[in-house]
Structure formats: structure tokens, C-alpha cells
Amino acid sequence: MTSWAKLSLSAGPAICKTMIIKCPHCGKETEYRDNPFRPFCSERCKLVDLGGWLSGTYRVPIKNSNEDEDGEPIPQKDPAKG
Numbered sequence: 001m002t003s004w005a006k007l008s009l010s011a012g013p014a015i016c017k018t019m020i021i022k023c024p025h026c027g028k029e030t031e032y033r034d035n036p037f038r039p040f041c042s043e044r045c046k047l048v049d050l051g052g053w054l055s056g057t058y059r060v061p062i063k064n065s066n067e068d069e070d071g072e073p074i075p076q077k078d079p080a081k082g
């Protein structure tokens with residue numbers, strides 16, 4: 001019987017008790033439960049990240065559905081006639 005085997009067994013289940021998440025802003029590991037600023041580690045990170053969204057730091061690429069995929073030219077009316 002080796003002593004290291006005992007140690008590794010006792011260290012296992014402890015991880016399941018608390019859920020640790022990484023702050024999306026700074027990457028700091030923080031507890032998910034009892035965290036009012038989750039998924040962030042602190043109020044500061046939450047505000048900074050939200051501020052980034054509002055100021056347009058993060059941009060979600062949106063495909064323009066109006067874009068012509070066929071490439072067919074749209075006939076334009078001549079404003080001179082009429």
C-alpha cells in the first residue's frame with residue numbers, strides 16, 4: 001500500500017462541492033455560488049465588460065439578409081424621365 005494513493009483519492013471529490021468559473025473579463029477563477037457578479041469575479045469586471053459592450057468594443061458579426069447573393073444587378077429608374 002502506497003501512501004500517495006491515499007492522497008490522490010482524498011483530493012478528488014472536493015472539486016464537485018464548489019463550482020469554480022473563470023471570469024470572462026480577467027480570467028480570474030471565482031466561485032459561481034454566492035457570487036452576485038457572476039459570471040464575473042467582481043463588480044468592477046462586470047461593469048467594465050458591460051461598458052465594453054455598450055461602447056462597441058465587442059461587435060457581433062451580423063450577416064446582411066438584404067445582400068444579393070446572386071449578384072444580379074438591380075434595374076434603376078432614370079430620374080430624368082417621367
Ligand SMILES: [Zn+2]
Nearest residue numbers: 023026041045
Ligand atoms: Zn474579473
